[in-house]
Amino acid sequence: MKYELHHCISSRLRKLARIADGHMRNCLKEFGITENQMTILFALSKLGKVEQGKIGEALVLERSTVSRNVKLLEKQKLVRKTTAYRPEIELTNKGIALVNELIPHWEKVMDSYIDLLGDYGTAPLEKLEQRLK
Amino acid sequence: MKYELHHCISSRLRKLARIADGHMRNCLKEFGITENQMTILFALSKLGKVEQGKIGEALVLERSTVSRNVKLLEKQKLVRKTTAYRPEIELTNKGIALVNELIPHWEKVMDSYIDLLGDYGTAPLEKLEQRLK
DNA sequence: AATCATATGTTGTATATGCAACATTTATTT
DNA sequence: AAATAAATGTTGCATATACAACATATGATT
Numbered sequence: 441m442k443y444e445l446h447h448c449i450s451s452r453l454r455k456l457a458r459i460a461d462g463h464m465r466n467c468l469k470e471f472g473i474t475e476n477q478m479t480i481l482f483a484l485s486k487l488g489k490v491e492q493g494k495i496g497e498a499l500v501l502e503r504s505t506v507s508r509n510v511k512l513l514e515k516q517k518l519v520r521k522t523t524a525y526r527p528e529i530e531l532t533n534k535g536i537a538l539v540n541e542l543i544p545h546w547e548k549v550m551d552s553y554i555d556l557l558g559d560y561g562t563a564p565l566e567k568l569e570q571r572l573k
Numbered sequence: 574m575k576y577e578l579h580h581c582i583s584s585r586l587r588k589l590a591r592i593a594d595g596h597m598r599n600c601l602k603e604f605g606i607t608e609n610q611m612t613i614l615f616a617l618s619k620l621g622k623v624e625q626g627k628i629g630e631a632l633v634l635e636r637s638t639v640s641r642n643v644k645l646l647e648k649q650k651l652v653r654k655t656t657a658y659r660p661e662i663e664l665t666n667k668g669i670a671l672v673n674e675l676i677p678h679w680e681k682v683m684d685s686y687i688d689l690l691g692d693y694g695t696a697p698l699e700k701l702e703q704r705l706k
Numbered sequence: 707a708a709t710c711a712t713a714t715g716t717t718g719t720a721t722a723t724g725c726a727a728c729a730t731t732t733a734t735t736t
Numbered sequence: 737a738a739a740t741a742a743a744t745g746t747t748g749c750a751t752a753t754a755c756a757a758c759a760t761a762t763g764a765t766t
Contacts, residue, residue, distance in 0.1 A: 442680050445615035445672075449686045450593035450608060451632075452698055457590040458633050458723080459705055460583035465724080474751060475583060482578035493714060499584075500591050502754050507716060512751075525761055526714060539578075547575050553582045557704050564697035565585055571690050572592055591753080598754080607721060626744060635724050640746060645721075658731055659744060 453568075460553070467549045471542055472516070478542070480509055481531065484519060485539050489530040492521070586701075593686070600682045604675055605649070611675070613642055614651060614664065618672050622663040625654070 464475050473481070483498055484490070496506040510529055513519040518535035521527040531539065554561065597608050606614070616631055617623070629639040643662055646652040651668035654660040664672065687694065 441676070443683050445618055445676075447683075447695070448597075448612065448615060448679070449683065449695065449698065450590070450597040451612040451615070452702065453586065453590040453593045454608070454612070454722095455633050456698075456701055456705055457583070457586040460586045462724090464581075464583040475587070476752060479581065479584040479587070482581060482584070485578055491714090500588050501752095503715065504717080504755080505753050507714095509752080511716095525759095543574070543578075546581070550576050550580075550582065553705075557701075560700045560704060562580070562582065564700040565582065565589075567693045567697040568589055568690075568701075569585065571693060572589055572686075587752095595754090609722060624744090634722095636745065637725080637747080638723050642722080644746095658729095 463552070464546075464549055467545050468542075471538065471545075473513075473518075473538070476509060477513055477518075478546075480506075480513060481518060481535060481539050481542075484529060484531045484535070489528050492527055492529050495529065596685070597679075597682055600678050601675075604671065604678075606646075606651075606671070609642060610646055610651075611679075613639075613646060614668060614672055617652060617662060617664045617668070622661050625660055625662050628662065 461475050464478075468475060468478060479499060480495060483495055487494065487498070492506060492510060493503065495501070495510070496503055499506075501509075510519060510521060513535070514521060516534075517532055518538060519529055520532050521529045557564075594608050597611075601608060601611060612632060613628060616628055620627065620631070625639060625643060626636065628634070628643070629636055632639075634642075643652060643654060646668070647654060649667075650665055651671060652662055653665050654662050690697075
């Protein structure tokens with residue numbers, strides 16, 4: 441056999457994502473949002489006001505997934521969307537405040553990740569990102 | 574700011590997993606199973622007859638997730654589970670046959686991953702696995 | 707301008723996933 | 737042995753995710 445079955449790359453990435461998610465979830469509990477919602481809020485924090493489609497493009501998420509996630513964030517009044525057919529999305533003041541409040545906690549989780557990764561740092565992650573697109 | 578928001582490690586791993594999954598899904602379509610079902614079938618192929626709990630342990634999956642995934646595989650008669658309260662799970666002949674039939678296709682996807690990763694190979698992935706537990 | 711093609715948003719459906727709550731079984735303590 | 741604790745399986749609930757089908761809007765062709 442060419443490869444060991446448990447060396448399956450997509451399974452392994454999925455597993456790593458589950459592990460990392462578990463860590464981050466603990467941090468997010470008190471803020472009432474999920475890991476993915478955080479990701480979208482962070483993306484909006486960087487992108488400003490953008491077409492909804494751009495979010496999926498940046499995060500490699502299916503249109504429908506973005507649509508639903510944005511709806512959840514809208515329900516929490518963390519983002520605002522225009523009423524156009526191709527709406528533009530942006531953080532509300534509440535969303536901005538949440539991001540700012542969250543950042544120090546998120547940084548602590550990041551610190552612990554960096555600590556775990558030790559001398560490797562995020563280099564292995566970056567290498568994967570460079571190649572796996 | 575200590576880190577860039579888009580450098581969030583858990584988000585990035587999640588994104589990488591989505592990308593890798595997308596590739597594998599194409600391969601699995603014709604076999605009528607999903608990426609996660611494949612992962613469990615592969616694990617059983619290696620582990621033989623095991624307690625259901627061992628699957629979650631090996632794959633870092635919550636008990637309930639394993640319970641449901643196994644149920645789906647059972648419905649397809651790809652795995653068999655004993656009726657005990659803590660059931661033992663194993664591949665059926667149909668499951669074994671599917672795994673064997675799938676392997677060459679899976680290997681092609683793995684080849685393409687290895688090709689993508691180029692000179693890095695799976696080293697970055699292994700480094701992450703060593704540290705992120 | 708009207709038509710056709712393309713792009714994008716939404717909804718239905720199915721699986722993936724985790725957590726909490728509950729059920730049951732096994733292990734431990736007294 | 738009885739009672740308590742710990743482990744494990746299942747179910748309800750919520751979100752995450754993708755795909756297909758549909759709706760609508762935008763762009764390109766004629």
